Amino acid sequence: MLDRGLRLHTVLAALALAGVLSWGFGRWWVAGGHAPLRIGWLTAVLLVGMAVIVVAAGRRMWRMRRGRAHVPPIVAERILRLSQASALTGAVIGGLYLGQAVTLAPDIGYAGRGHLALVWAVAGLAALLLTGAGLLVQSWCRVDDDREDDEESSVS
Numbered sequence: 001m002l003d004r005g006l007r008l009h010t011v012l013a014a015l016a017l018a019g020v021l022s023w024g025f026g027r028w029w030v031a032g033g034h035a036p037l038r039i040g041w042l043t044a045v046l047l048v049g050m051a052v053i054v055v056a057a058g059r060r061m062w063r064m065r066r067g068r069a070h071v072p073p074i075v076a077e078r079i080l081r082l083s084q085a086s087a088l089t090g091a092v093i094g095g096l097y098l099g100q101a102v103t104l105a106p107d108i109g110y111a112g113r114g115h116l117a118l119v120w121a122v123a124g125l126a127a128l129l130l131t132g133a134g135l136l137v138q139s140w141c142r143v144d145d146d147r148e149d150d151e152e153s154s155v156s
Helices: 008-031 041-065 073-107 113-140 145-155
Strands: none
Touching: 008 073, 008 113, 041 073, 041 113, 073 113
């Protein structure tokens, strides 16, 4: 996906863009007289589970960096791509969900929208947890440049 790694500003830009678009759509939808969109608590549970899976998969890289295990290069590449995809996916989903929560915030006392806004917000925070897990595992996949420089100088 990205050779130099996923940057924090890229993740924040995806989060902000998705949040603004979601908020705008949500305001338009509710102002049009439609019922607000709904999600369930299971959404947050699944996003937290995905974050746990990403960290569990990336733990192999953490162990390798400390000299406790060997990870074949193709597996390391797949773990890196999983972490980057998780970070971007979590940012976009987090923006979408938090945008809907902000949409419902002014109407918290009306027709159960407070509960619905809470569900959107918790799911959005769970998506941000997935983003954090992806960025953490990506940092575990980073290769130190010092080793490559030492090998090149000994060959020359």
